[in-house]
Amino acid sequence: DTGVSQDPRHKITKRGQNVTFRCDPISEHNRLYWYRQTLGQGPEFLTYFQNEAQLEKSRLLSDRFSAERPKGSFSTLEIQRTEQGDSAMYLCASSELRVEAFFGQGTRLTVV
Protein backbone atom coordinates (compact mmCIF):
# COMPACT_ATOMS: atom_id res chain seq x y z
CA ASP A 1 0.00 0.00 0.00
CA THR A 2 1.61 3.25 -1.09
CA GLY A 3 -1.00 5.63 0.34
CA VAL A 4 -0.79 7.85 3.41
CA SER A 5 -0.86 5.71 6.54
CA GLN A 6 -2.03 6.86 9.96
CA ASP A 7 -1.75 5.07 13.26
CA PRO A 8 -3.74 4.39 15.33
CA ARG A 9 -7.09 4.48 13.54
CA HIS A 10 -8.95 4.98 16.80
CA LYS A 11 -7.86 6.25 20.19
CA ILE A 12 -9.92 6.58 23.35
CA THR A 13 -8.25 8.44 26.18
CA LYS A 14 -9.15 9.93 29.52
CA ARG A 15 -9.19 13.68 29.89
CA GLY A 16 -5.80 14.96 30.96
CA GLN A 17 -3.79 12.20 29.32
CA ASN A 18 -1.28 12.75 26.52
CA VAL A 19 -1.74 11.13 23.12
CA THR A 20 0.52 10.81 20.10
CA PHE A 21 -0.49 10.04 16.54
CA ARG A 22 1.74 8.98 13.69
CA CYS A 23 1.53 9.69 9.98
CA ASP A 24 3.56 8.00 7.26
CA PRO A 25 3.23 10.01 4.05
CA ILE A 26 3.56 8.71 0.54
CA SER A 27 7.27 8.14 0.06
CA GLU A 28 9.13 10.99 -1.60
CA HIS A 29 6.34 13.45 -0.80
CA ASN A 30 8.11 16.40 0.73
CA ARG A 31 4.96 18.17 1.93
CA LEU A 32 2.95 16.96 4.91
CA TYR A 33 -0.18 18.46 6.44
CA TRP A 34 -2.22 17.85 9.58
CA TYR A 35 -5.91 18.66 9.68
CA ARG A 36 -8.63 18.26 12.27
CA GLN A 37 -12.21 17.40 11.42
CA THR A 38 -15.11 17.57 13.85
CA LEU A 39 -18.50 16.04 13.22
CA GLY A 40 -20.42 17.77 10.46
CA GLN A 41 -17.57 20.06 9.52
CA GLY A 42 -14.92 20.18 6.87
CA PRO A 43 -11.28 19.61 7.78
CA GLU A 44 -9.49 22.53 9.45
CA PHE A 45 -5.83 23.17 8.85
CA LEU A 46 -3.49 22.59 11.79
CA THR A 47 0.06 22.63 10.47
CA TYR A 48 2.26 22.09 7.42
CA PHE A 49 5.77 20.69 6.94
CA GLN A 50 8.05 20.94 3.99
CA ASN A 51 10.60 18.20 4.55
CA GLU A 52 11.53 18.51 8.24
CA ALA A 53 10.68 22.20 8.54
CA GLN A 54 7.37 23.19 10.10
CA LEU A 55 6.48 26.20 7.96
CA GLU A 56 2.94 27.06 8.97
CA LYS A 57 0.85 26.60 12.08
CA SER A 58 -2.80 27.44 12.59
CA ARG A 59 -4.02 29.44 15.54
CA LEU A 60 -6.02 26.29 16.32
CA LEU A 61 -2.75 24.67 17.31
CA SER A 62 -2.62 25.63 20.98
CA ASP A 63 0.47 25.13 23.11
CA ARG A 64 -0.87 21.70 24.09
CA PHE A 65 -0.33 20.54 20.53
CA SER A 66 3.04 19.80 19.01
CA ALA A 67 3.97 18.26 15.69
CA GLU A 68 7.30 16.99 14.46
CA ARG A 69 8.77 15.55 11.32
CA PRO A 70 12.30 14.81 12.44
CA LYS A 71 13.78 13.25 9.32
CA GLY A 72 11.43 14.68 6.76
CA SER A 73 9.59 11.38 6.44
CA PHE A 74 7.00 10.33 9.04
CA SER A 75 5.38 12.87 11.34
CA THR A 76 3.92 12.77 14.83
CA LEU A 77 1.22 14.93 16.37
CA GLU A 78 1.11 15.02 20.16
CA ILE A 79 -1.68 16.44 22.27
CA GLN A 80 -0.86 17.03 25.92
CA ARG A 81 -3.43 17.22 28.72
CA THR A 82 -6.26 16.25 26.41
CA GLU A 83 -9.63 17.95 26.77
CA GLN A 84 -13.04 16.78 25.63
CA GLY A 85 -12.99 19.46 22.95
CA ASP A 86 -10.03 17.69 21.37
CA SER A 87 -12.30 14.83 20.33
CA ALA A 88 -12.17 14.82 16.53
CA MET A 89 -10.77 13.05 13.50
CA TYR A 90 -7.14 13.98 12.90
CA LEU A 91 -6.21 13.74 9.25
CA CYS A 92 -2.79 13.71 7.68
CA ALA A 93 -2.10 14.47 4.04
CA SER A 94 0.97 14.57 1.86
CA SER A 95 1.87 15.98 -1.52
CA GLU A 96 4.82 16.23 -3.82
CA LEU A 97 3.71 19.43 -5.45
CA ARG A 98 1.16 21.91 -4.24
CA VAL A 99 -1.45 20.58 -6.58
CA GLU A 100 -2.56 17.21 -5.27
CA ALA A 101 -2.77 16.38 -1.60
CA PHE A 102 -3.55 12.79 -0.63
CA PHE A 103 -5.18 12.10 2.71
CA GLY A 104 -4.85 9.19 5.08
CA GLN A 105 -7.77 7.41 6.72
CA GLY A 106 -7.43 9.53 9.83
CA THR A 107 -7.14 8.89 13.56
CA ARG A 108 -10.38 9.26 15.47
CA LEU A 109 -9.74 10.57 18.96
CA THR A 110 -12.34 10.31 21.69
CA VAL A 111 -11.61 12.01 25.01
CA VAL A 112 -13.76 10.74 27.87
Place this chain on the structure above:
Amino acid sequence: GEDVEQSLFLSVREGDSSVINCTYTDSSSTYLYWYKQEPGAGLQLLTYIFSNMDMKQDQRLTVLLNKKDKHLSLRIADTQTGDSAIYFCAETSGTGNQFYFGTGTSLTVIP
Protein backbone atom coordinates in the same frame (compact mmCIF):
# COMPACT_ATOMS: atom_id res chain seq x y z
CA GLY B 1 -9.84 32.44 1.74
CA GLU B 2 -11.46 30.90 4.77
CA ASP B 3 -15.14 31.06 3.84
CA VAL B 4 -15.98 28.21 1.54
CA GLU B 5 -19.70 27.55 1.45
CA GLN B 6 -21.72 24.58 0.28
CA SER B 7 -25.28 23.46 0.66
CA LEU B 8 -25.54 20.71 3.22
CA PHE B 9 -27.69 18.07 1.55
CA LEU B 10 -28.58 16.78 -1.90
CA SER B 11 -30.73 13.80 -2.88
CA VAL B 12 -30.94 12.40 -6.38
CA ARG B 13 -32.31 9.28 -8.00
CA GLU B 14 -29.94 6.68 -9.33
CA GLY B 15 -29.11 7.40 -12.95
CA ASP B 16 -29.83 11.12 -12.71
CA SER B 17 -27.17 13.82 -12.71
CA SER B 18 -26.05 15.45 -9.45
CA VAL B 19 -24.82 19.00 -9.24
CA ILE B 20 -23.00 20.12 -6.12
CA ASN B 21 -22.28 23.80 -5.74
CA CYS B 22 -19.66 25.75 -3.84
CA THR B 23 -18.74 29.40 -3.38
CA TYR B 24 -15.31 30.49 -2.29
CA THR B 25 -13.73 33.77 -1.33
CA ASP B 26 -10.04 33.85 -2.24
CA SER B 27 -9.66 35.06 -5.80
CA SER B 28 -5.94 34.30 -5.62
CA SER B 29 -6.52 30.55 -5.24
CA THR B 30 -4.55 28.81 -7.95
CA TYR B 31 -6.35 25.50 -7.76
CA LEU B 32 -9.79 24.45 -6.58
CA TYR B 33 -10.56 20.92 -5.53
CA TRP B 34 -13.30 18.40 -5.00
CA TYR B 35 -12.85 15.68 -2.39
CA LYS B 36 -15.13 12.77 -1.51
CA GLN B 37 -15.47 11.34 1.99
CA GLU B 38 -17.26 8.10 2.75
CA PRO B 39 -18.41 7.35 6.32
CA GLY B 40 -15.53 6.88 8.75
CA ALA B 41 -12.95 7.33 6.02
CA GLY B 42 -10.41 9.91 4.96
CA LEU B 43 -10.76 12.24 2.00
CA GLN B 44 -10.36 11.02 -1.54
CA LEU B 45 -9.24 13.54 -4.14
CA LEU B 46 -11.74 13.42 -7.01
CA THR B 47 -10.55 16.18 -9.26
CA TYR B 48 -9.17 19.69 -9.31
CA ILE B 49 -9.23 22.62 -11.68
CA PHE B 50 -6.65 25.26 -12.39
CA SER B 51 -7.99 28.76 -11.86
CA ASN B 52 -7.46 29.82 -15.48
CA MET B 53 -9.81 27.09 -16.72
CA ASP B 54 -13.59 27.30 -17.00
CA MET B 55 -14.33 23.62 -17.24
CA LYS B 56 -12.71 20.27 -16.71
CA GLN B 57 -14.20 16.89 -17.56
CA ASP B 58 -13.02 13.59 -16.18
CA GLN B 59 -15.21 10.60 -17.06
CA ARG B 60 -18.51 11.10 -15.18
CA LEU B 61 -17.27 14.24 -13.44
CA THR B 62 -17.52 17.77 -14.83
CA VAL B 63 -16.16 20.75 -12.94
CA LEU B 64 -17.32 24.24 -13.83
CA LEU B 65 -15.56 27.33 -12.53
CA ASN B 66 -16.96 30.85 -12.64
CA LYS B 67 -14.15 33.05 -11.36
CA LYS B 68 -16.16 36.24 -11.58
CA ASP B 69 -18.78 34.90 -9.18
CA LYS B 70 -16.27 32.69 -7.27
CA HIS B 71 -18.53 29.73 -7.91
CA LEU B 72 -17.44 26.14 -8.40
CA SER B 73 -19.66 23.20 -9.24
CA LEU B 74 -19.26 19.46 -9.58
CA ARG B 75 -21.58 17.55 -11.86
CA ILE B 76 -21.76 13.78 -11.55
CA ALA B 77 -23.39 12.13 -14.53
CA ASP B 78 -25.36 8.88 -14.19
CA THR B 79 -25.15 9.01 -10.40
CA GLN B 80 -24.78 5.60 -8.74
CA THR B 81 -25.50 4.43 -5.18
CA GLY B 82 -21.74 4.20 -4.65
CA ASP B 83 -21.57 7.94 -5.15
CA SER B 84 -23.40 8.48 -1.85
CA ALA B 85 -20.91 10.34 0.33
CA ILE B 86 -19.97 13.80 1.55
CA TYR B 87 -18.36 16.03 -1.05
CA PHE B 88 -16.04 18.84 -0.06
CA CYS B 89 -14.81 21.66 -2.19
CA ALA B 90 -11.54 23.27 -1.20
CA GLU B 91 -9.42 26.21 -2.18
CA THR B 92 -5.79 26.87 -1.41
CA SER B 93 -4.46 29.78 0.58
CA GLY B 94 -2.37 32.47 -1.05
CA THR B 95 0.81 30.59 -0.08
CA GLY B 96 -0.62 27.36 -1.42
CA ASN B 97 0.26 25.67 1.85
CA GLN B 98 -3.22 25.41 3.31
CA PHE B 99 -6.42 24.00 1.95
CA TYR B 100 -9.65 25.63 3.08
CA PHE B 101 -12.56 23.24 3.00
CA GLY B 102 -16.26 23.84 2.88
CA THR B 103 -18.61 22.16 5.33
CA GLY B 104 -19.39 19.46 2.82
CA THR B 105 -22.49 18.41 0.87
CA SER B 106 -24.01 15.08 1.83
CA LEU B 107 -25.15 13.36 -1.36
CA THR B 108 -27.76 10.63 -1.03
CA VAL B 109 -28.52 8.52 -4.07
CA ILE B 110 -31.94 6.90 -4.01
CA PRO B 111 -32.14 3.54 -5.82
